[in-house]
Amino acid sequence: MVRTGLTPGGGGGSESGDDEACGGWPGRVEPELRGGPDQLRPPREAKADPGVKLNPGDLLETLRMVWRASPRHTLVYAVTSLTGSALPAANLYVGKLLLDEVARAAQGNVTYAALLTLLAVQVGLTVLGSLLSTFQSAAQQLLGDSLQHAVSRRILDKAAGMSVESFENADTYDKLQQAYREVGTRPLGVALQLIGLIGAVVTLVSVGALIAQLGVWVLPLILLASLPGVWVSNRFGVENYRMLRWQTHDARVQNYLGSLLTSDTLVKEVRLFGFEPYLLSRWREYYLGFRRQLEDIVRRRAAWGFGASLVSALLIGLASALILRRAADGMISVGDFSVFILGIAQVQGTVSGFLNGLSGIYQNLLYMRNLFGFLELPDRDLDAGEVWKGPIHTIEFEGVGFRYPLTDRDVLNGVNFTVRRGQALALVGENGAGKTTIVKLLTRLFEPTAGRILLNGLDATRFSPRSVQREMSIIFQDFGQYQMTVQDNVAIAEVARLEDVAGVEQAIGRAGAAYVDTLPEGLGTRLGRLFQGGRQLSGGQWQRLALARLYFRDASVLVFDEPTAALDARAEFETMEALRGQARERITFLISHRFSTVRLADFIIVLEGGVVTEAGSHAELLARDGKYAALYHLQASGYASDAARPEPAGAGPKP
Numbered sequence: 001m002v003r004t005g006l007t008p009g010g011g012g013g014s015e016s017g018d019d020e021a022c023g024g025w026p027g028r029v030e031p032e033l034r035g036g037p038d039q040l041r042p043p044r045e046a047k048a049d050p051g052v053k054l055n056p057g058d059l060l061e062t063l064r065m066v067w068r069a070s071p072r073h074t075l076v077y078a079v080t081s082l083t084g085s086a087l088p089a090a091n092l093y094v095g096k097l098l099l100d101e102v103a104r105a106a107q108g109n110v111t112y113a114a115l116l117t118l119l120a121v122q123v124g125l126t127v128l129g130s131l132l133s134t135f136q137s138a139a140q141q142l143l144g145d146s147l148q149h150a151v152s153r154r155i156l157d158k159a160a161g162m163s164v165e166s167f168e169n170a171d172t173y174d175k176l177q178q179a180y181r182e183v184g185t186r187p188l189g190v191a192l193q194l195i196g197l198i199g200a201v202v203t204l205v206s207v208g209a210l211i212a213q214l215g216v217w218v219l220p221l222i223l224l225a226s227l228p229g230v231w232v233s234n235r236f237g238v239e240n241y242r243m244l245r246w247q248t249h250d251a252r253v254q255n256y257l258g259s260l261l262t263s264d265t266l267v268k269e270v271r272l273f274g275f276e277p278y279l280l281s282r283w284r285e286y287y288l289g290f291r292r293q294l295e296d297i298v299r300r301r302a303a304w305g306f307g308a309s310l311v312s313a314l315l316i317g318l319a320s321a322l323i324l325r326r327a328a329d330g331m332i333s334v335g336d337f338s339v340f341i342l343g344i345a346q347v348q349g350t351v352s353g354f355l356n357g358l359s360g361i362y363q364n365l366l367y368m369r370n371l372f373g374f375l376e377l378p379d380r381d382l383d384a385g386e387v388w389k390g391p392i393h394t395i396e397f398e399g400v401g402f403r404y405p406l407t408d409r410d411v412l413n414g415v416n417f418t419v420r421r422g423q424a425l426a427l428v429g430e431n432g433a434g435k436t437t438i439v440k441l442l443t444r445l446f447e448p449t450a451g452r453i454l455l456n457g458l459d460a461t462r463f464s465p466r467s468v469q470r471e472m473s474i475i476f477q478d479f480g481q482y483q484m485t486v487q488d489n490v491a492i493a494e495v496a497r498l499e500d501v502a503g504v505e506q507a508i509g510r511a512g513a514a515y516v517d518t519l520p521e522g523l524g525t526r527l528g529r530l531f532q533g534g535r536q537l538s539g540g541q542w543q544r545l546a547l548a549r550l551y552f553r554d555a556s557v558l559v560f561d562e563p564t565a566a567l568d569a570r571a572e573f574e575t576m577e578a579l580r581g582q583a584r585e586r587i588t589f590l591i592s593h594r595f596s597t598v599r600l601a602d603f604i605i606v607l608e609g610g611v612v613t614e615a616g617s618h619a620e621l622l623a624r625d626g627k628y629a630a631l632y633h634l635q636a637s638g639y640a641s642d643a644a645r646p647e648p649a650g651a652g653p654k655p
């Protein structure tokens with residue numbers, strides 16, 4: 001099993017985010033890809049994404065998110081940033097006064113003290129500027145950190161509340177990944193850019209007022225010169241966003257291919273079958289697809305960018321020519337000219353900052369839509385309904401049918417059975433017959449699409465899934481191997497009793513996991529290979545620990561989905577014997593392909609293609625001589641023929 005998870009990733013800058021375009025393994029840890037090889041289709045070419053829409057409410061929601069993450073730092077950032085916005089005009093003005101005074105000093109009209117006073121004001125402004133930016137960047141850093149934590153927390157809370165059903169859906173994974181990608185900088189980007197916009201207005205108005213005194217046409221020309229560059233940046237920013245959005249699915253596939261090469265559990269199979277070159281070439285194929293799309297955008301952006309700067313240079317040239325005309329006529333002072341020269345850069349920088357800020361907000365809000373899209377996915381409230389209290393004595397399936405979401409085939413049809421306290425019911429059937437699906441319905445991970453399930457005669461849907469699940473304990477076919485201590489691996493079944501050492505020891509005893517005593521730190525031994533100092537267990541040892549987890553929870557329904565698959569023959573025998581003894585007070589469900597195990601059940605149900613075809617005790621089903629009997633004899637004859645087969649010459653124990 002590839003146990004990959006999700007890590008929050010940076011969102012990239014507001015304008016480009018180009019760094020993400022060729023994303024893939026390594027670099028991003030992606031969720032495990034569900035589904036068969038048909039999902040591993042070749043990369044798609046980017047095309048217009050009709051789904052790019054802005055939701056006006058998102059701006060408010062984003063700002064609320066930022067404010068809640070840290071009101072203090074948001075406030076400090078806003079105040080320092082806005083105060084700092086007035087400084088450029090103040091600097092320009094003091095600079096102009098200083099230059100004019102220097103010019104007058106040349107004619108002997110100004111004292112040294114007057115010049116020093118102006119210099120002191122200028123130095124004071126510089127010191128104020130650095131003080132403000134020090135506070136501003138500290139506030140930004142801390143706000144970013146708080147925000148990252150707050151958004152990650154919201155995503156994890158959301159994921160924790162989502163139904164198992166949602167996790168079966170590849171679209172949910174795409175949304176989850178997109179959401180995680182936005183954790184880094186997007187919400188912060190929106191807030192900072194908005195504050196920046198207000199600051200830019202302050203700067204523009206104040207600097208513009210100074211420049212406007214030089215002539216009515218100067219300011220409009222400078223403003224106009226800023227527009228082409230901003231237009232190019234905005235246009236390609238949106239294109240970039242569309243490209244990344246379109247690539248989300250393919251990036252997941254690519255990362256999945258990469259994860260196969262770096263998985264500790266799969267390395268044996270990958271080496272043995274030697275399909276590393278195949279995986280690498282598929283991985284690279286995706287990269288090349290992304291690369292082609294990136295190159296196309298970069299090339300076009302460069303061409304348009306060059307054109308934009310040409311237009312801008314022409315307009316600035318025109319403004320300069322006009323102002324020089326006035327200088328030649330002796331209509332402006334040296335100080336005025338310095339306001340023009342320094343003001344051009346200031347206005348251009350501020351205008352493009354303003355418009356880029358606008359388009360940055362727009363683009364960041366598009367990314368934020370992904371995050372909100374994920375957060376708005378429907379939840380399944382596991383606590384909705386009456387609270388189930390007390391043990392479950394009977395379970396009845398009444399005409400239960402089921403179809404997985406987004407599929408068009410019923411995998412269960414009209415399933416009827418009743419099982420009572422003290423009984424063990426076994427589900428038998430070939431692969432894909434629907435056994436595990438019955439367990440998923442029984443444990444309320446999914447709800448039937450037809451029929452109903454009764455618990456103690458009451459419709460299960462009346463009760464909250466979580467309260468019903470508390471009465472159930474299970475070992476799944478693909479049980480968890482938690483990279484935690486032995487104690488945690490068992491006690492996690494009931495987190496309220498995480499410290500219950502005696503309970504864990506008892507469960508370990510019942511599961512026959514005596515090997516735990518030989519581990520270096522006993523119950524405190526960390527398991528698994530993921531982290532330093534972890535101790536790896538064998539498949540059977542892990543399974544016994546999962547059994548202990550099942551026993552640890554004091555439940556009235558026990559579900560064993562292939563409980564003995566990884567156990568050796570003796571372990572299987574002991575487990576099933578123990579089970580017979582321990583399950584008397586409970587309802588036991590058992591799924592197994594081993595008839596030596598199945599025959600121990602009181603009642604056996606045979607499933608074929610999602611339909612119950614036979615039901616009864618082992619003896620009854622044998623007497624019936626149907627499918628069960630056929631399968632049973634088939635397995636039994638395998639053992640018999642093994643026993644009857646003569647040993648080949650030279651076989652046997654070596655001396």
Ligand SMILES: Nc1ncnc2c1ncn2[C@@H]1O[C@H](COP(=O)(O)OP(=O)(O)OP(=O)(O)O)[C@@H](O)[C@H]1O
Nearest residue numbers: 168404407411429430431432433434435436437438
């Ligand atoms: N998440 C899913 N989405 C769509 N179809 C599914 C999903 N899980 C299982 N199925 C389909 O439902 C059918 C029953 O699957 P189920 O896992 O219940 O079989 P099973 O009897 O437990 O098989 P096995 O013995 O192999 O464990 C199969 O055809 C399977 O392809």
